[in-house]
Amino acid sequence: MTSARPRSAQQAPPVGSSSTGYVTFVVLLSFLAWALVSMDNVMLGVAVPALAPALHLSLSTIEYLIGAFSFVTFAAPVLAGRLIDRIGRRANFQLSLVGTGIFGGLTALVANAWQFIVVRLLVSTSYGLTEPVINTLVAEEAPRHRRGVLMGLVQAGYPLGAGVAGTIAAVLLPAYGWRPLFYLAFAPLLLVLVAGWFLRDSARFKQVKAATTHRAVEHKPGWRKLFTPEQAVAVDMVHLGRAEGVAERDPVSRTRRAKTCVNPPRRLSAPAPGTQAGKARAPQRRRAPVR
Incomplete structure (x- = not known):
């Protein structure tokens, strides 16, 4: 397109x-x-x-x-x-x-x-x-x-x-x-x-002048367009990209991210119901009184 x-x-x-x-x-x-x-x-x-x-x-x-x-x-x-x-x-x-x-x-x-x-x-x-x-x-x-x-x-x-x-x-x-x-x-x-x-x-000068004017209008919008929702989203995306670029260049961030990938934190899984730990952790049901 x-x-x-x-x-x-x-x-x-x-x-x-x-x-x-x-x-x-x-x-x-x-x-x-x-x-x-x-x-x-x-x-x-x-x-x-x-x-x-x-x-x-x-x-x-x-x-x-x-x-x-x-x-x-x-x-x-x-x-x-x-x-x-x-x-x-x-x-x-x-x-x-x-x-x-x-x-x-x-x-x-x-x-x-x-x-x-x-x-x-x-x-x-x-x-x-x-x-x-x-x-x-x-x-x-x-x-x-x-x-x-x-x-x-x-x-x-x-x-x-x-x-x-x-x-x-x-x-x-x-x-x-x-x-x-x-x-x-x-x-x-x-x-x-x-x-x-x-x-x-x-004709060559007119063509170059038209192309220059087109680029100026396309890449330098007026001040009113700076406050539109589309422009705000674009600015947020630019700042997000810059933040990710800074994090990529930061050696401390890279080291922490590498350690996290090599030794991921262990998640505590629930014990199986049939095991001794499972029996200990299983909730005790109250028995109904014998009448």
């Missing part, structure tokens, strides 16, 4: 079962997101010579800050993994691009060093959330026999974005300065709108 579980918790849908058109859309969207995130990261590096005097910082100080931002980006994927499994691929994809687009664009408006540090810390955190989610999206939607090729194509967006950023910086920096470079960092917000309309969570 099988347990009554939801269909999603019994069998997992095959990974990479989406249509070809939707897989193409996911790969293209992830490619563009990775390229735009890369552009913002590279623009920060090429703008350092112009940023330092504008923020009244030395070149060595601003280089130390960029190194600190990189460590933040290194630690962010640990948080991203939890968010991807908790809130979903689609929501995490949008969240990472919103942070990268808004705070990356606000870099063009900073007026001092503290504003620059706060804004770039937020950008670095959002940037670290992007790579895990796009890898998860492509891995779950791509067909098995093309998964490696499509994931490699998405990763190619990073050097492409770096090349485009360097080219744009070579044109804009001499003529307009460093601020117009970061206005381009608002571009990921356009992908957020596209993802909101067309991107969806994978």
Whole structure:
């Protein structure tokens, strides 16, 4: 007799079962997101010579800050993994691009060093959330026999974005300065709108989410159910099992139980009526008086 579980918790849908058109859309969207995130990261590096005097910082100080931002980006994927499994691929994809687009664009408006540090810390955190989610999206939607090729194509967006950023910086920096470079960092917000309309969570994520919810409901009942008669019986059985387990582990209890089994207590049996002891123990009947 099988347990009554939801269909999603019994069998997992095959990974990479989406249509070809939707897989193409996911790969293209992830490619563009990775390229735009890369552009913002590279623009920060090429703008350092112009940023330092504008923020009244030395070149060595601003280089130390960029190194600190990189460590933040290194630690962010640990948080991203939890968010991807908790809130979903689609929501995490949008969240990472919103942070990268808004705070990356606000870099063009900073007026001092503290504003620059706060804004770039937020950008670095959002940037670290992007790579895990796009890898998860492509891995779950791509067909098995093309998964490696499509994931490699998405990763190619990073050097492409770096090349485009360097080219744009070579044109804009001499003529307009460093601020117009970061206005381009608002571009990921356009992908957020596209993802909101067309991107969806994978079937694999929905199946895992349904199974997790089912286990949480089944094994963690509400507080009202703790006072039902069925729950009281279950609690008594648990305590009884624990007591028996403690008795099994107790060496004194085991020794006493073994002695009882080897030398059981003798029971005193009643003597047979025909024996001398039986006659002595037999109740004496009173004889009727002779009249």
